[in-house]
Amino acid sequence: MTLTPTSDESLYELALEADPTLPILQVSPVTLKAAFSGLIELLIDRELPAVVWAKLPRGAIWQAELERYSALEGIPRAIYVFKNHREESADESSLVSRTLVDTTTTAEPEARAVEQSKATPPAWLEILLAPESHLRREYFLLVWTAHFRGCILAHRPRSAQLAKAAENNVVESLAGLTDVSLAGAAIDDGQERRQHLLILSSFDGSLVERLLSGLTQVLMTSATLPNTAAPTDAIGDETRPRLALPDVVAHWNQLTRTMPTSATDPAVWGQLLMKQIQRQEEMLQRNAIYRRQAELVEILQLQKEELLNALRSKADFINTVGQELRTPLTTIKTALSLLNSPSLKPPQRQRYLDLIAKECDRQSSLITSLLDLVQLDQAVSPTALETIRMSDIVPGVVSTYQPLAEEKGVKLSHKVPEDLPEIACMGNWLKQIVINLLHNGIKFTPTGGQVWVRAKQQGSYVNLEVRDTGVGMAPGELPKIFDRFYRIRQASLDDASGAGLGLTIVQQLLLHCGGSISVKSRPGEGSTFTVLLPIRAQAPTSS
Structure with missing residues (x-):
């Protein structure tokens, strides 16, 4: 009732x-x-x-x-x-x-x-x-x-x-206390479970x-x-x-x-106070545990996101590699079918053979670049860097590209002082860096243009500059040129035979030896790539 x-x-x-x-x-x-x-x-x-x-x-x-x-x-x-x-x-x-x-x-x-x-x-x-x-x-x-x-x-x-x-x-309540839910400690309406309470106490x-x-x-x-x-x-x-x-x-x-x-009895109040202190300490310890658990969850969540991003990146990379490998093969297959034509004239036959050779070179370049990238990505243990002089490597690489530059009508010059400080880098890495930059400079520079290679000291680094008077790049393309398989839009069809991995490899090599690369470019005026390599005395001993 x-x-x-x-x-x-x-x-x-x-x-x-x-x-x-x-x-x-x-x-x-x-x-x-x-x-x-x-x-x-x-x-x-x-x-x-x-x-x-x-x-x-x-x-x-x-x-x-x-x-x-x-x-x-x-x-x-x-x-x-x-x-x-x-x-x-x-x-x-x-x-x-x-x-x-x-x-x-x-x-x-x-x-x-x-x-x-x-x-x-x-x-x-x-x-x-x-x-x-x-x-x-x-x-x-x-x-x-x-x-x-x-x-x-x-x-x-x-x-x-x-x-x-x-x-x-x-x-205000004590700092550091959080509204931690207690299992089974529901407070009437579910919408109000997180609401704070106004309390008072008296022993009057x-x-x-x-x-x-x-x-x-x-x-x-x-x-x-x-x-x-x-x-x-x-x-x-x-x-x-x-x-x-x-x-x-x-x-x-x-x-x-x-x-x-x-x-x-004063003992009663003393015991009540100790009980409250004990409860407060238990809550503080519990909150500390919860905070550590929350931090751990956040770290695990970040690691999970990184792994998912890495998996997505790998999947995109494999998909792009498949497309890049398929393109030359399709061209070669088409050219081979045309070579079987009985009415094919000798000039046309030669053009198809040149096309096949060019696509084979492109395929070889792509595979070589992929192997280089895989080798760099799998380098888990730090590699001991060598102590080398830029004057011992750069002039030799430039001289090997002189015939290619002269054949295209491009003037190639270099200036690398012999008294530059020693740098921390692997010799074959530096050689590959110079090769990729020179190859791009000559390829995208028209007849009558110039390519310069210069080196100088810049603080605790040695500055290596590769400059050309080629087609240049639009400002919107500069952030993308180090992406895998990216090719600049100004390149002609004849210049598009590269794998699109050269600058990516250059950037990865520099990261492994503590260096960096930057670029300045304007359409129709050319490009300037600036490489900074650490001087040995102030460089890390491993990647």
Whole structure:
């Protein structure tokens, strides 16, 4: 049976009316749980007889300490647990085994008086609040012992705006605490589980008495007792009489009168303080573990993304390699089929043979470049760099390209001083760097153009510059020229025979020896590639 509610009071507001100076804290459910647990564990550790009034969030974890206290043997106690009305259906099966009473306020006074002597509430009694009760958004723990009387009240603001308005009276919670979810520690509506709570606490006996008066008003106007009978194994073969709400109030008033509060033992407050310090330390340690786990998850997530990107890059690379290998083969196959034509004239035959030779060279260049790249990508262990002089390698490479430049009508010159400092690089790497840069310079420079190779010291590096007066590149192409298989758009069909890997290999070789490469170019004016190689004395000994 549910009584028709008339009016009840918010214990939180009642406490503030009684003492406006009470400090208010804005805390997470984790901190509220620690505060409740600390006070109940004080009762358990000191085995204090007490009367407890509690309204806790749903979930077994919130009632764990209270159930431990209830299970103590030989300790006089009474525990009144208030619940929101909708919690009854979820917890109905547990109420049957724990609540030994039903409710009625319409019974005749005389009939109730006859049963009054037998209608004694059990040590644990659960009371249902009306759906519209002011206590629906509140949680509380009131404790009455012979040593102290205390309370912890928590209020759940209805909206973020109200919570913000309340912050004027809120003391900031301790730094470093995070709103960590507790398994099973749900707080009513799922939408509000992450919401912070406003709490206050007091050990003023007169304030606790006033709160109990307010709680009595709630009980008499907007609360009910579950309609359940006592289990036979709890009271034998007799049927236990049902309780009315006035019986409950009379019973707890009787208990509080027989338990007057004496002077507080300082040891009680010392132990309560130590409990709170212990809880705080546990939360800090738990938060530290959670932070480390979050950092580890973030690192693993980054590693996962890197691996996925690497796999995608490898897949794209293999797809591009397949296309690059297919193109020359298609051209060669077409040219071979045309060579079988009986009406083919000698000049046409020679043109097809030249095309086949050119595509074979392109295929060979592509395969060689791919092998170089694979070798560089698989270089896991650091390679010991050599100490070399640029003047011992660069002039020799330039001289080998002189005939090719003269055949195309391109002037090729170099200036590499012999007194340049030694550099840290592998000799064959430097040779391959110069070859690729010279090959591109000559290939994209028209007849009558020039290609220069110059070297000089620049701080702790040796600067190697390869400049040409070729076709140049548009500004939009410069960021792409070191990508694999990229070819500049200004190149003619005859110049497109390269694999598109030369500059990629140059960049990778320089990265392995601590160097770098940059480029400046303008369409129709040529390009300048600048290579910086570290001087040996200030260079790393490995890649």
